[in-house]
Amino acid sequence: MIKFLTRHPEKIYIPLLEHIQLVFLTLVISVAIASILTLLCMRSERLSIWLQQLLAVVYSIPSLALFAILIPVTGLGRTTAVIALTAYNQYLLLRNFTTGLQEVDSAVTDAAKGIGMTWLQVLTRVQIPLAKRALFAGIRLAVVSTIGIGTIAASINAGGLGTLLFDGLRTMNMPRILWGSILSAGLAIVTNALLKAVEDHL
Amino acid sequence: MWEKMIAYIMTHGDALLVQIGTHLWISLAALAAAILIGAPCGYLAADSPGIEKWISAPFHVLRVIPSLAILVLLIPIAGTGALPAVIALTILAVPPVLLNTIVGFRDVPPFMTESAAGIGMTDREILWKVRIPLALPMIFAGIRTALVEVIASAALAARIGAGGLGEVIFTGLGLNRMDLLLLGGTLVAALSLLCGGLFDALTRRLMPYRQL
Numbered sequence: 001m002i003k004f005l006t007r008h009p010e011k012i013y014i015p016l017l018e019h020i021q022l023v024f025l026t027l028v029i030s031v032a033i034a035s036i037l038t039l040l041c042m043r044s045e046r047l048s049i050w051l052q053q054l055l056a057v058v059y060s061i062p063s064l065a066l067f068a069i070l071i072p073v074t075g076l077g078r079t080t081a082v083i084a085l086t087a088y089n090q091y092l093l094l095r096n097f098t099t100g101l102q103e104v105d106s107a108v109t110d111a112a113k114g115i116g117m118t119w120l121q122v123l124t125r126v127q128i129p130l131a132k133r134a135l136f137a138g139i140r141l142a143v144v145s146t147i148g149i150g151t152i153a154a155s156i157n158a159g160g161l162g163t164l165l166f167d168g169l170r171t172m173n174m175p176r177i178l179w180g181s182i183l184s185a186g187l188a189i190v191t192n193a194l195l196k197a198v199e200d201h202l
Numbered sequence: 203m204w205e206k207m208i209a210y211i212m213t214h215g216d217a218l219l220v221q222i223g224t225h226l227w228i229s230l231a232a233l234a235a236a237i238l239i240g241a242p243c244g245y246l247a248a249d250s251p252g253i254e255k256w257i258s259a260p261f262h263v264l265r266v267i268p269s270l271a272i273l274v275l276l277i278p279i280a281g282t283g284a285l286p287a288v289i290a291l292t293i294l295a296v297p298p299v300l301l302n303t304i305v306g307f308r309d310v311p312p313f314m315t316e317s318a319a320g321i322g323m324t325d326r327e328i329l330w331k332v333r334i335p336l337a338l339p340m341i342f343a344g345i346r347t348a349l350v351e352v353i354a355s356a357a358l359a360a361r362i363g364a365g366g367l368g369e370v371i372f373t374g375l376g377l378n379r380m381d382l383l384l385l386g387g388t389l390v391a392a393l394s395l396l397c398g399g400l401f402d403a404l405t406r407r408l409m410p411y412r413q414l
Contacts, residue, residue, distance in 0.1 A: 060395060061390075062355075062357050062391065062394050064358060065357060065387040065388070065389075065391040065394070066387065066391070067387070068371045068374065068386055068390075069384060069388060071380065144266055148268035148269060148270075150268075151270040152270055152358065155372070155375060156375065165270055165271065169361060169362070174278060177277065177278065178278075180271070181272075181275040184268045185267040189267070
């Protein structure tokens with residue numbers, strides 16, 4: 001294992017970097033879309049229920065199946081992976097965002113409206129600061145789930161740590177299998193712990 | 203595309219049925235094993251904080267580890283084939299069942315068990331007639347999470363030689379055949395949604411007294 005690391009360091013750190021890149025890209029797009037959807041859901045109860053149910057259905061589609069279904073439409077590669085991962089994240093993010101914002105004490109928001117704040121001011125100065133831990137918890141869940149499902153994205157040529165796992169599996173190459181498993185598990189555990197620490201400080 | 207898919211179903215229908223069967227068999231075996239391990243452990247952990255500290259921390263970590271890593275990592279230990287796949291899927295399915303069982307038993311309000319004791323129920327009666335029925339909706343929610351996860355990961359298990367519908371998808375990827383990808387993907391997705399729906403119906407049937 002150490003020999004593999006010293007001899008082919010690029011075969012380990014490139015997938016790792018690719019993986020982090022994939023997760024980061026997905027996260028940025030997901031949070032942007034989820035924020036817009038959350039705002040829409042706060043406006044309309046019916047849309048909110050309908051959207052949550054739809055996303056729950058999408059979320060329970062196995063990732064390999066979703067990748068397979070998307071390939072005829074968007075082809076192999078990172079684009080497809082990002083689309084699928086973003087779709088999964090919407091369920092986690094939207095659920096946490098809406099419940100987080102709803103759990104803000106209505107007395108506080110009413111008071112804010114009472115002193116003449118516009119809804120945008122209420123949102124950015126009252127609701128978001130008060131709900132930031134719940135919002136951040138949603139992001140943490142989404143990141144950890146993206147790291148996990150992201151390994152499977154290697155099966156559709158999206159790169160990342162899954163390449164080590166799938167290649168290792170095909171050639172029965174133990175160092176690759178072990179590095180792939182350890183790094184993907186480690187990345188998930190470390191990221192989760194770090195974000196949890198940030199969350200507890202908020 | 204459609205003609206190709208239908209032609210494939212016509213010629214490989216028997217193989218597809220076997221693959222669906224294997225997929226279900228592997229998933230349900232793993233789920234059953236996970237319930238047999240997770241529920242009793244969860245019950246024990248819920249009753250004693252000492253055990254809970256030791257059980258729940260590692261399982262929280264286990265939940266975070268990517269399923270593909272667990273599946274692949276098990277090969278050097280257990281080899282390839284259906285049995286290692288069942289073992290790996292069981293490891294994946296235990297955490298949701300176990301953690302939800304702990305929460306389920308924890309959340310039974312103390313006044314319920316106290317009044318049960320007050321009307322003269324024995325400990326065994328309190329367990330079977332009060333605590334388990336009240337904890338069951340939460341436990342079933344955990345089992346449902348595990349079910350969906352197991353069916354999804356069983357598709358990956360085709361990669362370690364366990365068979366199942368994942369084979370169709372991986373063959374499609376290998377040969378770049380869109381019809382196989384679409385067919386395999388749709389079947390796995392349908393299987394997952396169908397099992398989830400059936401499980402919801404079962405939950406409603408068994409526990410009309412409390413909806414989650």
